[in-house]
Amino acid sequence: MQAAPEPGKAGFNLSKWALDHAPLTRYLMVVLMVLGFAAYFQLGQDEDPPFTFRAMVVRTYWPGATAQQVAEQVTDKLERTLQEVPYADKIRSYSKPGESQIIFEIKDSSRPAEVANVWYTVRKKIGDMRGTLPGNVQGPFFNDEFGDVYGVIYALHGDGFSYAELKDFADDVRQQLLRVKDVAKVDQFGVQDQKVWIEVSQKRLAQLGLDFNQVLQQLGAQNAVESAGTIQSPQDVVQVRVGGQFTDVEQLRAMPIRGSSGNQLRLGDIAEVRRGYIDPPSVKVRFQGKEVIGLGISMAKGGDIIALGKALRVATERIQGTLPVGVTLAQVQDQPASVSSSVGEFVHVLIEAVVIVLGVSFISLGLHKGGRFGWHIDYRPGLVVGITIPLVLAVTFLAMNYFGIGLHKISLGSLIIALGLLVDDAIIAVEMMVRKMEEGYDKVRAATFAYDVTAKPMLTGTLITAAGFLPIGIAKSVTGEYTFAIFAVTVTALVLSWLVSVYFVPYLGTLLLKVKPHDPDAPPHELFDTPFYTRFRRVVGWCVDHRWITIAATVGIFALGIVGMGKVQQQFFPDSSRPEIMVDIWFPEGTSFAANEAVAKRVEARLMQEEGVASVATWIGSGTPRFYLPLDQVFPQSNVSQFIVLARSLPERETIRLRLPKLLAAEFPEVRGRVKLLPNGPPVPYPVQFRVIGADPVKLRQRADEVKAAMRENTNLLGVNDNWNESVKVIRLEVDQAKARALGVTSQAIAQASRTMFTGTTVGQYRENDKLIDIVLRQSPDEREAISDIGNAYLPTASGRSIPLAQIAKPVFGWEPGVMWRWNRDYAITVQGDIVEGLQGAT
Template sequence: MKRFNLSAWAVSHQTLVLFLMVVLAAAGYFSYQKLGRAEDPFFTVKVVNVSVMWPGATSQEMQMQVADPIEKKLQELPFFEKVQTYSKPGFTAMQVTFRDSTPPKDVPYLFYLLRKKLVDVQGDLPAGILGPVVNDEFSDVDSILYMMTGEGADYAQLKTAAEGFRQRMLKVPGVTKVDLYGIQDQRIFVEFSHAKLATLGITPQALFDSLAKQNNVTPAGTVETSSQRVPLRVTGALDGVKAVAETPVESNGRVFRLGDIATVTHGYVDPPSFVVRQEGKPALGIGVVTAKGANILELGKEVEKATAEFMKAVPQGIDVKQIADQPQVVEHAVGEFMHSFVEALAIVLFVSFVALGWRTGIVVALSVPLVLGIVFIVMNAMSLDLHRITLGALIIALGLLVDDAIIAVEMMVVKMEQGWDRFRAASFAWESTAFPMLTGTLVTAAGFLPIGFANSAVGEYAGSIFWIVAIALVASWFVAVIFTPYIGVKLLPNIKVHANHDPHAVYETRMYRGLRSIVQWCVEHRIKVVVATVGIFVASIVGFGHVQQQFFPLSERPELFLQLRLPEGTAFNVTEKAVNKAEALLKDDQDIATYTSYVGQGSPRFWLGLNPQLPNEAFAEIVILSKNVDARERIKAKLEQAVADGALNEARVRVDRFNFGPPVGFPVQFRVIGPDANKVRDIAYQVRDVMRQNPNVKDVQLDWNEQSPYLKLVVDQDRARALGLTPQDVSQALAMLISGAPVTTIRDGIEKVGVVARAVPSERLDLGRVGDLTITSRNGVAVPLQQIAKIEYAHEEPILWRRNRDMAITVRSDVVDGVQAPDVTTQIAPKLKEIQDHLEPAYRIEPGGAFEESAKGNASIFVLFPVMVMVMLTLLMIQLQSFSRLLLVFLTAPLGIVGASLGLNVANQPFGFVALLGLIALAGMIMRNAVILVDQIETDVSHGLTRREAIVEATVRRARPVVLTALAAILAMIPLSRSAFWGPMAITIMGGLFVATFLTLLYLPGLYALWFRKTLEESGPSEQTDTAPQHAAEGELAFPLAEAAE
């Protein structure tokens, strides 16, 4: 009874097969049009921020009284990994990170649980705190970012215009949120002189009370008549600067006009905490957050249309500039990758045409759109977008998906050369190699399995590589056994039959005779071949030691980040002056398209790989948009030279670029952790000194350094009590006089303008006159501060960092160009061990940065390595049904390391996470060829050849398809090799596959001969219970040499 033959079915149902081809091509095209576009794949940021304010508290009090009880509660959360706490006077921010293995679908529920924990801990927190405030939208990306400026417009006018712009954007389908950045709240300042008030006998409290009473909203009652209720409204509430100045102030029986005893002015929060500037001009940022899964290109067009409509009605002088345009970036990135894809496709087809002839090449070429059609249909069903990873995976798959078609059509051509009719030849691939091909296809796909199922951020980022390659390979097998035979029957020319129908004549050309001689030599000198291969393998392992290690490469985005860090405690206006100097360096640079300054905190997240900086008045960040990548590098070099020349010596300056993959911050980091802050700092200084000795690092720094000064007021309790004053009274009075006290709020439509009373600048901004400030007791007596308190200068910790409730200082640095951070970390770590060995058990030094993130990403891959191996072994065993042959095939898997090591060293490419994926996948690609070759050897043996003859002849016959498929895969990588992201993987696969292909044709025959050396001269099945499966149809010999033997 004959087995079902899918290829024979296809050529006997040609109309149906043609219909299926047309349907698949059309459905694939429409699916492609519907696919979403993105620059990079989305990955879940498993981080949430919690912030708390407690005005007046020191950083130590914030840490112990506020942060500690919250941290204890947060550590109870499932999937909890760490909480990093940043405390400074009056403010604490906690960044809670969940484990990398946390399922993305569970993250929203974890955020909900966190909020519940914070409610539970409220009773343990001090009175007077503000918060905790939870930001669980930390991962939102402003895909489109605008800067609004206005010639002659103040912040109030800009805000009004920005609110109108936001309202218009929210009407665009696909826009979920619009954020405004750099808003400056309006204030009316009432500034008074203590001396003048004292002369008039007016206390500051009388002034505060008068303003509050004048502006209170108090019900005036309702008149009820026989038919209706009429409420009474009393006017006179404050409505502006003039009304505030006219407020009467009564004291000691006298009434004064507020404007006569104090200066009343309109302004904005002073000093500000966060300011945005666009090319040196005051600006407001407008960030557009898009819905996940939205078609970013279509949304970009709608946003552009909405912007044009808004600009028609905007007040004169208001300008809106787009500084981050994700739709344009995506369109450019997808366009570049599609160009690379077409280039790779052309290369693959060229190989097919040259090696097989143009008509045979067309048969292979027509399989490509069918496979891609199936891939696009499945991608659409799985909601997989076109982005850097999926497009790169398509190019990788492109070199592999023609393999099965090449094998099938090459087998068909060979049989036609031997005199078979085209229908019988078309069905022969199913009989002879369909199942070995399927096994090889699945084994190749299994090589990408670890990244597809990795429970980590990098797995989520790059996991679609597995799905795209697996879909493409499985689809290519179906196309090869169904559609390729049909296309071959229709398009293959009438092939000249060799004389006397001699099937062996095909392999008697000069090239095949030379190859046969080489293979025979390898079989005869099998021990030398195996030993030499093992030696080469060991040498390649040693060679890998000279390859630089990497996590993810630098991005090709044109942005640069210029970060300025001034000493902690620096006033905001000093930071702003430093930004002015930095902007002066950028102003006339022709390589710069635009630049935006963020003073007081970092830029918003306009790219998923960007980690926003915490608020800090001593920090500023300038985002520079260069005209292209080359211009970016020139700007970086000029800025670094300017800094080296002392242009910004008041600040610690960092010039940084984007990296692909999850954010890591400074590339080289070492954390010093322990219970005591002073000791942790001492150890951190030792670590810093060791790091500075390494020539590959630059700008070594600590994330918290020197202490900052403060004035300590030692209150004389006896004198204070005699006057009816408490330390709290003194603190509140000083806060009102120096920082200003909110007295009341003026309501102007939806706006609220705070009225703030404070001392005149000459009294509140002069440290030498603090003692002259007067404190009014509860009985109205004004007392100079220096009479009830002693003023001392002291120093305190301006900020405190903790990690899981231990003090933590991170010593961090950048690396010089051309050097990889994991390598530098590996160089420094052994020297730090000497310090670690002398530490108490409670203190430790841990590596961080790119080294730590790389280790986490690799661990998520390696944990699935046994699963991948088991899947491969299972597939091989199903096909080979022999432990001996399974082991033979499996021993070819490491051969890829030889070429990969050679390729990376020659091309001077680093070995990073993406290259690691390529190296693992190489095992499947190599075993794919090996399993087909071993299966053919066993089939030949089962049909009467000796093992020696079968090894040689099977290798000779399989050489052309093996070399062709390898050549297609290698050359298809050329476009990817130019990519910063995919380059290391492309070089790894190209080098590994090139060397492994030749080793497969030479080493595998030698290894096979060595393994079965005792039965080399025997013919027929050599094992009763361990035989290869039969694939030939009944009464037919599977291979031409077997026919010749008969």
Template sequence: MSNQRFNLARWGIEHSQILIYFMIVILITGTVAFFQLGQRDLPQFAIKTMVVSVQWPGASAEEVSQFVADPIETKLLEVPWLKDVVSFSKPGEAWLIVNTEGFMPDASSRMKDRFYDVRKKIADIAHRLPANIQGPFFNDEFGDIFAMVYSFNSEDYSFAQIKNYAEKARNAVVRIASVEKAILYGVQNEKVFVELDDKRVAALGLDPLQIGLLLNQHNQVQSSGRVDGQQNHYRLRLNDRFRSIEDIQKMPISLSDGRVIYLDSVAHVYRGYEDPPSFRMRVNGEASIGLGITMREGSQLLSMSDQVKAVMAEFKQQLPVGMKIALVADQPKSVAAQINRFLNKLTLAILIVLIVCYFSLGLRTGIVVALAIPIVLGVVFVLMYVWGIGLNRVSLGALVISLGLLVDDAMIVVELVHVKLEQGWDRLKAATFTYTATSKPMLSGTLIAAVGFLPVFLVNASPQEILGELFVVISAALVTSWVVAVLLTPYLSFKLLKVNPSDHTLKQQDGTVVVDMYQTPFYKKFRQLIAWSMEHEKSVIGVTVFLFALTIAGVQHVKMEFFPGNDRPEALVDVWFPEGTSYQQMERQIAEIEQKLSEQQHIENIIAYIGGDSLRVQNDMYIEQPNANYSKIVVIADTLQARENIKSMLRDYFSTHHANLRTRVYSLTYGLPFNYPLQYLITGDDPEVLVTISDQLQQILQNDTSTRDVHDNRREKRLVVDITLDLPRVAASGTAPAQLSKTLRAMLDGLPVTQYREGNDLINVELRNKPENRHQLDRIRLLQ
């Protein structure tokens, strides 16, 4: 007995109490671990991108590129892990998109150090940048995922009132432990406008900039000293700050002749909103404010969703009539659907195993095989919890793949036990024989199947962060299924299988009774097929080669995609307006598109973002930089077929309408964020040559029937009005060109001169001219 080799199946049968104990523990802990696993749409991966923005009012695009973007790009080349820097220069502003190298372990935590390096490098050259630039500003939270987005709108309340309620909702939501951040999006900033009557100002001999200086001086917050008494000291405070709009209107202005007038005698002072708006969010045609919510790392998405919805439901009860709240982006809904699909497939897999085994080997055999599934999954769920792998499309996909593989080993073992029992073996011998006969071949097959997914895990590129879990989960499931097959399945077979020896296969050979299982009609036909194949080996090899060649030819017609299409219901529309298009014109054309969409069926929500992009609601969503001539429309359909119908309708619509727009209709795809699947980079020193090459390349691509939306990122030239100064007369008047430029900006664009403080809000007080002088080009020469 001592010379017997160790047999894991025998050990399990002999120590059945321990085996049963661990089986119960695994079922319980696996169930608990499953409900504790984090949930996401995709595995968490770092968006290795940082956005640097700089403003230089008054500079041309060439000046911004030469004196701002180029020095920063050159300095950032010193960063060793830099992948590339993409800069966009426009009149008065520049954006630099800093991309780091593709793959690195533990990217999320290490990105903070890399982004800090970018800040330090740019700080080193800050003294070399133009003196009057604004910034640089850094956005190192560019990759935040807003799992839930609510919209607030009302026809009966002002933007300020809507914002007030949205802020209260944000304050309530951000207290939830699983919520990391809640931000308001599309807020229309309030302003106090001081619109000067330029003729009256000139008649009184006033300087508009001097009026702005007076507004600032009347509203400064500064110490006025204190008086130290014998027992107490007293702080002094001048009561000169603006405490109401009326205070601003009644600000005194001293004239050169000694008279004192009030500001409202030369200006219209009123409270309003940014005009024109720089960005606006619209939901179903109504201007709205968005509330974006991100999840804290390590939290459960569905649990956070339930808590947020409970808080918002309670908050809705406090809202006045006419205030509307809608959930316009709901990632938890998509994740819940994925988990439900997996549970349905798990249930279906167990039923299929039971049914197949029942008709082939009997119900007891099916139960033995089916029990292996929850045991294996219980172990896998515990390992996923320990390794920090949550439930997402990749891990759930790996589990679905595993469902088709993890019963193979158990099926081999239970079928072998069944056969040996039919041959007359006792149950202990039959159960323990499975380990001797099958453990090593099954282990080899299991490891080979797992290694098939190893390249995805070993690839030194960003896709590893997304697909690496595929290898980990499948390997864990397959190796666990082998352990269960050689340890637990023999025990369950020993206890549950009751098979009588097959009478029809008994025969006598030299007086010995031998059970032969392979004399049935099926096996006789199968034996004949094998014998024929051995005798006609050339024919068999020829058929094999032909089928292989047919496979190679057929694979050319299979659609190739590394990442599959997205099954989210959104159809997205990028809309690029010609450079210099006014906000009012953009809003009118977006409203026409919204009207067309509202006529369609099977649409739940239409969300438009005018002057910028939406919040990132999914890891692989590409976000455009803020741009005054860009808008995005997100159409949420109620089914995937409806989404495709809407995309087709929009493409047909844009082919005959809005010829001045550049549009792109698409839906999201899983994987890394990118805006176009195929992009060419054309580099060189001569812009005119680059334009020529680009036009030629676009023509080639447009002639290809498999392409659409072909264009480059070159934008139209904007109209500029050059003003030639009579410098001797300017000098004689005692005015500097810089002062004239600032005055024009104040009169036309508006010049912030101070801030009106109300509650927790700081509201800019902006000096500008009357509307009739701001909106007509020919009135500039009449400004005084």
């Protein structure tokens, strides 16, 4: 067989140029290797890639309104305005009695740089239409930092210390943590606002001829901060101050109250005045069975999470030494440890991959017949390929550093994918050199021949492979932005591997490859005349001669592949390998915070008894903050609690995850429990969801119940529920307007009096240093804790006398929607459920 003719020298040969400038080639190889591995240690490290949250939360409060009134008068008007915002995409909202919350999402195609301007537009447009909302609406309030990740969370606990004292310690700890490099912000969770409670017995007031309005007016008048003017003397301006404001609780107790007959009483004689906390409590945080204040730390953009973790460990050790005895700072979440583990796993996999690639290269390129044992391995071709791996990785790290791509789960995974591809070009170039040297070419001629023959085909193959990742690179979606590093890192590594193969591999080949002895007078000859190649050529020839059979077999195998693909369960993002298990417990809509807290404590205690559990963190009345970027966040509401169960290891995590659903169902039947793992990509609330949309809430509820019944009949679904939950109890006061008018009482006065009696009315603020503490007036506990107490309530009239509320109003018990969700301005009920173990949702 004749050798292929040597190509002409019509074009530029990069391999020959590299060999002709060997000192420069050596210099570049060493410098790029050193700079690349130096760049590796400069890359920012985080758990997830940088990701722009295109969602804003708009919250509005309208005290006293029903869920439907809020939906029609507040939520709908805000949604109508949000539809006019540039890039508006999805508008989800829920309305509860007295509360509206809208989650406004803009299109995935919006550029990250434009998102801040969109949020400014939202504020401006809603500010312009604010006057069309009902008069006593509070807000709207905006949260465009919805995507902030609190990768490190600490729990501050103090035995024997009050919430107020813990809050002071937490403020000091926060101030010190903010000084740590790369800390962007530190937020506190579980803080209970202080209140000064004035609890008055209405029966006692009626006996003394006083009413709530009198007490309110006198408290407000004395504690007000008003300008008393200034005295303009010929030389000075002297400020005039009026004393009387409360500076401690004793002064409040000693405040004189004028009775209807003119006699004076001390406030402490007719009411219990005490300092306490918000009631019912706001979100509470617990860790390992103890109430704590959480401190969530968010890293600055572009920071190194591992370096931040080291700096925080040093800072917290120093801070712990300054805290009083009994006050401890424990770590709840440690994202730096997770990232460090991921990087360590990558290095481990990288070493394994390099060993495998080297092994395959040594065998496939260097295995020859002959030698002492019948076969021998020439290690030199494999060594050339082995050197190219760290060289390509080093240059890839340099490119990642230049383009601002850090180390995270996506880029690390991309590097592992690229490892199997970046050696292809080097193997082709080395194999061509070895073959030509065996045919009698010298090293330089073999190297230049390899470039002429293989450079363009290799580049074409490299670009075709890179084009396979192009859909990820050009995807205008949340998923595309999240996974962009797969495209960027893989394509960069592949293109660089081609450059290394045509520039550095020929130089390495001339240094390391060994020319086998041969007859210098013999003409070049082909080597494909061995028995293996003869049999292989015979098979190829048969396929060509029977081309239609070959084509039919190819199409058949492809069709079988398509059919088989349909049998494979689909899931774009698998669950993460983090050790946390998320446990949610949901109560019926309208459940009190106290009932929630009581059950949550029992669940917490039971979870801590489970084998393999390292720690349990509990958020009562809310979901956890975003400690992990793709977390599906649960908003604050009194009927939910969420637990972070940290397993000691991944095998134990799986054991616990499989055991917990049965445990919750058997031991806590009063709640709807849910056990889930953290996702790897953008969150999906439930694997199976159906959205029922309509304009009439009553008909919508009926249709959703039909969907829910159909889903419950499917044996592959578990925990089927809907997001409208249950209706809530309500007492409506049907007022006899004729009697009310005769007594000079309005519906507004009745509502205000009822609120003061049962919830409390803020009558002023107690000022203590830089704190403002609300002073709240309400009835004593024995007159407001039972539903029947509303029938015994007293109401002040225009004449100053108090009359029983039942004299002019009739309490009627009823039901009303507790929460009403909407989707793009239509009422929408989402019916959802989990799937049985062994199946996976196409998420």
